[in-house]
Amino acid sequence: MARPIRFNAFQMNTPSHQSPGLWTHPRSSSERYLTPGYWIELAQLLERGGFDAIFLADVLGVYDVYRKGPDAALRHAVQVPLNDPLALVPLIAHATTRLGIGVTAALTYEHPYTFARRISTLDHLSGGRIGWNIVTGYLDSAARNLGLDRQLGHDERYDLADEYMDVVYKLWERSWDDDAVVRDKDRGVYTDPDRVHPINHHGRYYDVPGFHLSEPSPQRTPFLYQAGASPRGARFAAKHAEATFISGPSKQVIKQGVDAVRAAATAEGRDPDALLVYAQALIVTGATEQAAQARLEEYRLHVDVQAALTLLSGWTGVDFSRHHLDDTIEYIDTDAGRSALASLSAADPRRDWTVREAAEFIGLGGRGPIIVGDAHQVADQLEAWLDETGIDGFNLAFALPLEDMGAVVEHIVPELVRRGRYRADPPGGTLRAQLLSQGPRLAPGHPGSQVDIASPLPAVRAA
């Protein structure tokens, strides 16, 4: 069949994620993010709909560029308050049997030795359904609260990230042999110490002499997501990521991004088609075109322009409160700007954006397109996006999470199945096996599979 279309659900442990202001909708119950029931209901819906995964974003900081302070973010619930995404993973894992669970964790903010154990634990508890979105951290407010005066420089941050990956690969992939745990009750041997290896890592940023505390989990290394938009970030993603996220308002922008990321993967010696690319989108649908359009109009009434600009200011580092809403946005040369604003304006030659237009654009579903219509119309557009850009699927934002995901499951999934463009009954197994049809371990060509420990022999020995 033609390439299947993949769905990911883009979520965050916060009242309001990518549709600033929509928490004020009469049918919004955003406060349910505090309850297990919400996450379980959502996860079971996604699993029923054959989604690849639920994907949990995180920032560990506040959007405080707009008006040079956090007031607007607090007032409009722009990704604050924000709870720990990792705590949701065991709940979702236990309430589902197949759904992948992708979780964002910024690696500059936790030591790799403790982080590796945290992830191994979740991979065990979920039967190997954990994905990790590798983020190097981009909000200065987070760095300040962690006692760092400022973030590391952008390129240095990626050097640290490369070493961090080296440490966690060693812990996950090399520290325990597959046959290290024997659980031999007769001999009284739980683990054969000859098959457990200290990683002896002594690097520029980290010293980790010992071995991993967790026994090998189903995937060992979690399924790896990354979304690096800068040249250095794209190279990092091309080296490490098994799936990547991309966002932009038009097929042309997205196609450029997909081509670039696959070229970068090729340059790293990896199979470019083995890298899954999801584009951010909001699907607004219903039983009829009229119902879908009516829903979209109703959503637009609740978009909050100030909240949207708070988000946009945080992404780009530009305080948009100093600009008039009718000003045209110029190309902004910051790291984050390249990934956010540049994709709206300079990279899309067909139009200029005013500040207001940009706010209204990202005000519903963030930086991706809104795909609206009845099942036929939406399916047509999804197929066109997939076939014309080379993406593998969509990272679906929401206005009202349960309603929007529910409408996709009710209307869009059956239509795509009819067209032979959706896996109606996806196979179970680990997340990697489901997404790449291989695994559960990293592919042989992946850098995590090739990591070496300084002195693999002799193993851990008593003096």
Added chain:
Amino acid sequence: MARPIRFNAFQMNTPSHQSPGLWTHPRSSSERYLTPGYWIELAQLLERGGFDAIFLADVLGVYDVYRKGPDAALRHAVQVPLNDPLALVPLIAHATTRLGIGVTAALTYEHPYTFARRISTLDHLSGGRIGWNIVTGYLDSAARNLGLDRQLGHDERYDLADEYMDVVYKLWERSWDDDAVVRDKDRGVYTDPDRVHPINHHGRYYDVPGFHLSEPSPQRTPFLYQAGASPRGARFAAKHAEATFISGPSKQVIKQGVDAVRAAATAEGRDPDALLVYAQALIVTGATEQAAQARLEEYRLHVDVQAALTLLSGWTGVDFSRHHLDDTIEYIDTDAGRSALASLSAADPRRDWTVREAAEFIGLGGRGPIIVGDAHQVADQLEAWLDETGIDGFNLAFALPLEDMGAVVEHIVPELVRRGRYRADPPGGTLRAQLLSQGPRLAPGHPGSQVDIASPLPAVRAA
């Protein structure tokens, strides 16, 4: 009624916790620690039995003093492999409605800004049933893998711990006013920014200028456990802990400990009776005395002396592989030694211990007594321990977790209820409300209630 007897279940996310060797028992299925099903089955059993809490230990390191290496720990599964306890909390919380969940986290190993959010998230998801066992870290192997050449000195560690508590109290107790979150859809105000305060913490070890990322959780500060045995540790516990753990082989040793901890609480200006004290114990029971004794004999067959000495060496810092099993243990003057070995020997004037006796003693249920017999006999002993030592209850270790806890619930709980010494149907609510009959917030006299932020006014304001 006479003071009720409280039960806590002492567990760890590892195949073998306090009964080294018992994982080899034919009915042991220690590998179930990797599955959600095990933890849910256990938690529901404990809740049915009216336990106060399940309490999850952690060490983040390896017992590598015995024979100067980790071989024995690996071979005999002496608290290794060891997974993250925090991942179990959401599972247990969702599978129960009343049970408390105490979790150990060493504060030297995670930044207070991220840790505070992690705990607030769990307190939200559990409806306020989280307890935190404050540990300052005591295994050198953990410090080495986190890039610290050696642990901080013992007293400096407590200075850092005091500052750490200061930071998390500020985040939990002072950063968000009770009425900060308004969720006013009509006005479009989720949080009133005037009621959210940056904590402006600038200390010797930590700089945290910003505000807490999580909105106030039911308890704000989790219920606080601590078990400091050194003089400095006892002072720390007396200042911060709402419940403490104590262990020793005899009522006399325990009574000394209880008296000391309550005197220290009094010296800190707190109500000494508001501090709950749990003594570690293993209950081995059955339908008859004979059944209980037979079970105990059967357990003894699986105690592993080498594994027990691995644990004892780690606790005391003394490599017992260099001693003959028939050597008498002398008083050992190390920090950990005071809390472990000293309680076996010098502090108990009635007997000396050989190395073998100490190993056999801690080989079943760790450092506490084994209380064996039918329901009557066990209940008699529990009442005597409570009434003669001043403890409030027991932190129950296990040989086979589901069997031992199941036997307590089946035989001991009904007998104690009959005697009016057990709350058959404990009230629900937050953990603090359940255990202290007050709350859900910290008591007014607690230092966490009195913490001040440098500039509480003005609140977070835009420039």
